[in-house]
Amino acid sequence: MAHYLKSERDGGIVTLTLDNPDAAVNTVSPAWVDEMIAFFEDVKGDEGVTGVIVTSAKSGFMAGADLKFILDTPMTAADAFAFSQRATRMHRLIETCGKPVVAAIGGFALGGGYELALACTYRVVADDPKAVVGLPEVNVGLLPGSGGTQRLARMIGVEKASEVLLGGGSYAPLKALEIGLVDLVEPASSVIDAARAWLATNPDPVRPWDRKGFSLPESDGLLKQTTAGWFTMASARLRAKYGDNYPAPISILTCLFEGVQVPLDKGLLVESRHFARLIADPVSRNIIRTTFVNKGLAEKGARRPADVPPSKVARVGILGAGMMGAGIAYSAAKVGIEVVLLDTTMEAAERGKAYPAKLLAKQVERGQSSQDEADALLARIRATTDYADLAGVDLIVEAVFEDTAIKADVTRKAEAVTGAHALFASNTSTLPISQLAEAFSRPEDFIGLHFFSPVDKMALVEVIMGKRTSPAALARALDFVAQISKTPIVVNDSRGFYTSRVFQTFIHEGMELLREGVSPALIENGARQAGMPIGPLALLDEVTLTLPMIIVRQTEREDPSFRRPTSMVVAEKMVDELSRPGRSGGGGFYEYPEGGSKRLWPELATYFPVAAEQPDVEEVKQRILYIQAIETARCLEENVLLHPADGDIGSVLGWGFPTWTGGTLSLIDTVGLPTFVAECDRLAQQHGARFAPPQSLRDRAASGGSYLIG
Structure with a gap:
């Protein structure tokens, strides 16, 4: 059995060194948690121990849970709750063991690694730009699951804690000290000595929130309004930024709101419940799979021929x-x-x-x-x-x-x-x-x-x-x-390879919706609500409408089997008749008043009349997302794409397909292939053959298969 901890005793002080023998980085795992619990149970019962220093044998202090472990381990909400609670109890044991515990941080402490530092009584960090601290869980659709939301709010106040938790950033030592994330910054060579010096002052091991009469440190923002009022405003800002596609930010805010109104132990239960819900939600797994696991594999050469010697460009x-x-x-x-x-x-x-x-x-x-x-x-x-x-x-x-x-x-x-x-x-x-x-x-x-x-x-x-x-x-x-x-x-x-080919379907579907009489504002807002970074009409203005026209006309000349999209009438009218090719040409679907914000061109309705009956916004969102997913499935069927993971990575990183979906093919998996095929058949009947699923997708759905999930 691998051992993750090494301890050394000098008088009453025990130095506990984290050292995962199987990896270059210390990560949270069930085996590590078990060892930590056993160690601190011993410390708690040993009257000769006067203090503990927690440090690392690695260049980094500690990262969080292994994301690949989370992705590869099927978890129900109950499983995830138990996983969170096990680590939570371990951290609670550290801060209630009756001995002062110092985190001596010589390198990065992120996610679960920083939660460990938060559970310690005191935090000393090396004055090294690589020794960053933070809670980046929101970036993978999760929240800190072992005390991060609760301890941080009680340490630095709700408003500052919300900025750290919702921003998901990493903080360099001096900035971390300024915010209150760490207690002391020392030269790298002096971190352990500084930890020992602090322990020599015989500090009180009881945390402030475990003392009677504890109250939250409040910031100016909360002092100016009621707590409920502040949370209401913060919630509205999050909804405006993320819509309903990303549950993690709202869950973090809810954890803060509910958790700080009760004692810490009950707040930790609130946090674990929200963590479990997010783990069971497909969004976090989609984000983890594409933006971390598969992206990391691609960067490590997943598609590289193995029998070719490595090379470098000088x-x-x-x-x-x-x-x-x-x-x-x-x-x-x-x-x-x-x-x-x-x-x-x-x-x-x-x-x-x-x-x-x-x-x-x-x-x-x-x-x-x-x-x-x-x-x-x-x-x-x-x-x-x-x-x-x-x-x-x-x-x-x-x-x-x-x-x-x-x-x-x-x-x-x-x-x-x-x-x-x-x-x-x-x-x-x-x-x-x-x-x-x-x-x-x-x-x-x-x-x-x-x-x-x-x-x-x-x-x-x-x-x-x-x-x-x-x-x-x-x-x-x-x-x-x-x-x-x-x-x-x-x-x-x-032609168009993968990214340009699928990207074209997005902008052409936007023009097709306009041609059909859908309100321009509904098109743009529907795309943004679906999670696209920008609406198709605004995007066309930025790249210019002449670009899709050139591509279509060139393809027509060189490929006799190519079928011109009906949306081309919109581009040709805008460019050839109205001389509105886009922003660089003075205006397109939008106008750009000097000194003011851009706005949809009021005359659009004159040339593209708005239909009396408008589709539901969900239908617009579905058309915009599904047309891109269908074309990706075609690229895979035609062997343009060599691996489904590349389809997801390319869509998210290439043109901003919504991260919550995990990418174009993960979207199909998330919807469920039989349901997706049925919806595409409905869309094809209503709007044209471009929505018809390729045969390979039908076959995969019929056989109960998927692209990436499972």
């Missing part, structure tokens, strides 16, 4: 210094890669280099980077117009205008000066990779790397395999994506 050439090329240049230089940033004129190339310079200036201003670090990064980017400067690069990333002829021209010029070892990647969002590879003499070394804008903020890279792309090229491309700390999904070649 020098990269980037063709095109526009917004995309400049962002890629910054991402590469940030991790120490030498960059050759090439464009047709030095003015354009230098303008591209100015983009990372602007990002770095902000970082220096905020104290996130030193000027020397910023200067060193910029020095790694060489702006040029000379293709000869590309000699010796390991990788070329082409990021020029979406035109086959232009891409072919720069590809040939770059290949003429690079060695036979260089990998060539095209950053294209729609053009078939196999077609673009025709301009390259080594198609086996040609691949697609579809970045998302802005590259410095967007984590996803869609890696596209051409018909002749080799496994070695795929491995090298994935190594580069990992090197620049991005998240890859791997797809096969197809």
Whole structure:
């Protein structure tokens, strides 16, 4: 049996060291909880122990529960309640053992790790930027399940606690001290000594909330209004931000409201009940599966050919210094890669280099980077117009205008000066990779790397395999994506690949709803209520309506079997007749008054009359989400998508499909395949064949299968 704890006694002080033998990080597990209970039961009954220091043998103090364990362990609400209560009782034992306990935090203490620190009498943290503390559970659709909501509110007050709990952020040592999350910040080498020094003062081990007459520390916000009034306002703000899609934030607020009105032990019961409800809800499992477990697996090379030796890029050439090329240049230089940033004129190339310079200036201003670090990064980017400067690069990333002829021209010029070892990647969002590879003499070394804008903020890279792309090229491309700390999904070649193809269904469905006479406000609000970050009409204004028009018209020319979507009449009317292509063209579905907020163009109803009978908002939400899920299922059936997990990751990270669903395919699983198929058949009868489920989805539903769940 593995042992998670090591203890050493020096006089009356026992130093307890956390050390998970099976992992690089200490995490909460049933076996660890059992060992902790046994240890503190012994401490409680040992009169010779005068104090305990809890520290870690790892670089981090402790993380929370293993999310993969939570995902892989089927739990009913009763199971989850028992799981929470077991850890809760352990923490309660620590703070009532009759001995002062110090958390000596030398590295990160997050989630259950910080809850352990909260259960200790005192917290000393190392003055190290990596020694962050926090309760990030809201980010995975959960809440702290072993005392975090209750102890934090009693330590720093409800208003501050709500900011920490609902923000889900990590706090650096000095900020944590300022807020009251820790008691002392010391140099890393002095943390244990400081813990010993505090214990030498013979501190009272009884926590304030276990003393008679305890009252909550209140902040200014609560003093200005009644507690009930503050919670009412806070609840309204959460509803406005999350709608009804994310139960965790409201549950956290409810825990605070209900829990602080009763003694701690009853508050802990309230917390466990809400934790159990969230664990049993599919939302938390959807979020955990996609944004943590499957995302983590993708970043560790889940789709990488195993028999190809690892590689690193030392020098990269980037063709095109526009917004995309400049962002890629910054991402590469940030991790120490030498960059050759090439464009047709030095003015354009230098303008591209100015983009990372602007990002770095902000970082220096905020104290996130030193000027020397910023200067060193910029020095790694060489702006040029000379293709000869590309000699010796390991990788070329082409990021020029979406035109086959232009891409072919720069590809040939770059290949003429690079060695036979260089990998060539095209950053294209729609053009078939196999077609673009025709301009390259080594198609086996040609691949697609579809970045998302802005590259410095967007984590996803869609890696596209051409018909002749080799496994070695795929491995090298994935190594580069990992090197620049991005998240890859791997797809096969197809027009629009996966992300652009499915994204198109979202914006076209928005235009189709408008064409049918649905109120523009209902379309936009329905999309946002479904969890999309922006309505389809507003999004079209940002990307311009000419983009889907170009894609449709080009596809019509090159694919005789392509069926033009009826929504195109909306785009063509807006652009060709009304000269309203979008925001950059002065206006589109919205107007943009100078000095004011954008608003829907009042004349829309003149050209797209609103029908007397409007659909229910739930119908609008369903159409917007389901059309994207259906197209994803088609991509999987056609082998464009290689794995369902990549469909979910790509949809959430690529264009903001609602995280609560877990992604497009997890949405189908959550609804249930038979129910989803039946609803799609109904939608197909009412609105057209685009809603008809692919045969593979029907077969999977009939066999009782799923995509990712189970």
